[in-house]
Amino acid sequence: MKFGVVVFPGSNCDHDMIYVLKKLMDQEVMALWHKEKDLQGCDFIILPGGFSYGDYLRSGAIARFSPIMEQVIAFAQKGGYVLGICNGFQILCEAHLLPGALLHNPNHRFMCHNAFIRCETDNALVTRTLSPGQVLKIPIAHGEGRYYAPEKTLRSLNDQDQVLFRYCDETGNLNPSHNPNNSEEYIAGICNENRNVFGMMPHPERAADPELGNTDGLLVFEGILNAMIKE
Amino acid sequence: MKFRAEINVMPLKALLDPQGKAITASMKNLDLPEIGNVRVGKHITLEVDAPDEEQARQKVETACKKLLANPIMEFFELELFPEN
Numbered sequence: 001m002k003f004g005v006v007v008f009p010g011s012n013c014d015h016d017m018i019y020v021l022k023k024l025m026d027q028e029v030m031a032l033w034h035k036e037k038d039l040q041g042c043d044f045i046i047l048p049g050g051f052s053y054g055d056y057l058r059s060g061a062i063a064r065f066s067p068i069m070e071q072v073i074a075f076a077q078k079g080g081y082v083l084g085i086c087n088g089f090q091i092l093c094e095a096h097l098l099p100g101a102l103l104h105n106p107n108h109r110f111m112c113h114n115a116f117i118r119c120e121t122d123n124a125l126v127t128r129t130l131s132p133g134q135v136l137k138i139p140i141a142h143g144e145g146r147y148y149a150p151e152k153t154l155r156s157l158n159d160q161d162q163v164l165f166r167y168c169d170e171t172g173n174l175n176p177s178h179n180p181n182n183s184e185e186y187i188a189g190i191c192n193e194n195r196n197v198f199g200m201m202p203h204p205e206r207a208a209d210p211e212l213g214n215t216d217g218l219l220v221f222e223g224i225l226n227a228m229i230k231e
Numbered sequence: 232m233k234f235r236a237e238i239n240v241m242p243l244k245a246l247l248d249p250q251g252k253a254i255t256a257s258m259k260n261l262d263l264p265e266i267g268n269v270r271v272g273k274h275i276t277l278e279v280d281a282p283d284e285e286q287a288r289q290k291v292e293t294a295c296k297k298l299l300a301n302p303i304m305e306f307f308e309l310e311l312f313p314e315n
Binding site: 061108 | 273298299301
């Protein structure tokens with residue numbers, strides 16, 4: 001089992017991600033520079049958070065055409081597992097590996113604080129160790145995090161059980177005052193129809209080390225690991 | 232032939248444009264409350280080499296559809312001018 005973390009110019013959560021996988025979970029992990037054209041045998045690709053290409057044009061729009069993305073797209077289309085966190089989620093939407101788009105937060109502020117998210121399904125690799133309804137406290141840190149998709153896409157996401165996480169309050173209720181960026185239907189994370197590409201705006205890697213006082217995010221990575229080993 | 236393209240990329244009319252909304256609100260600070268519905272997009276210029284205008288337009292449209300605009304949230308308009 002080998003994880004690959006793609007590093008774009010402007011990625012800034014790549015080292016946190018590598019730290020969690022290597023030091024906390026004792027996994028083999030390598031950084032993949034965006035100019036490479038080979039995934040080097042990695043079994044699971046992570047697109048980390050950050051500000052690839054300075055968020056120029058639109059968040060994720062330019063990174064989506066980085067050389068390595070051709071391989072990432074081909075890997076995903078063959079069923080390979082890909083997870084995008086924050087900017088990684090934006091890149092996956094721009095690459096059309098996930099439906100929808102992430103718009104500016106309506107208050108036009110960069111939001112950086114803990115948020116509560118509710119697991120919506122355990123029928124996905126990243127939520128395999130969670131139960132539907134389970135609430136996690138995970139930090140968000142983004143300026144463009146408002147999930148948006150046309151109504152038809154939203155309907156299909158719900159029908160196909162593709163919504164992984166929704167923003168909620170501490171007790172798991174959907175509550176407009178706890179939808180930090182006014183995402184459509186409180187959506188914080190989704191997967192594709194084939195359930196091998198995952199995207200989420202909150203940062204589980206920032207809530208994984210016990211030293212930081214919150215390990216809710218570790219559950220996401222443990223889910224991946226347990227499920228991959230079983231498969 | 233070289234052509235210059237002038238491209239406007241605008242947020243879809245149905246979507247909230249937070250920048251435009253903030254600017255609209257500031258108009259009353261300028262004593263211009265008559266101004267409303269400000270929307271903010273991007274103006275992009277570029278040069279393209281092509282044998283004729285039709286092929287130049289096709290190339291610029293491809294660039295718009297693939298990278299410069301995201302049709303989920305934006306629409307674009309473009310104009311082409313021959314460059315001397």
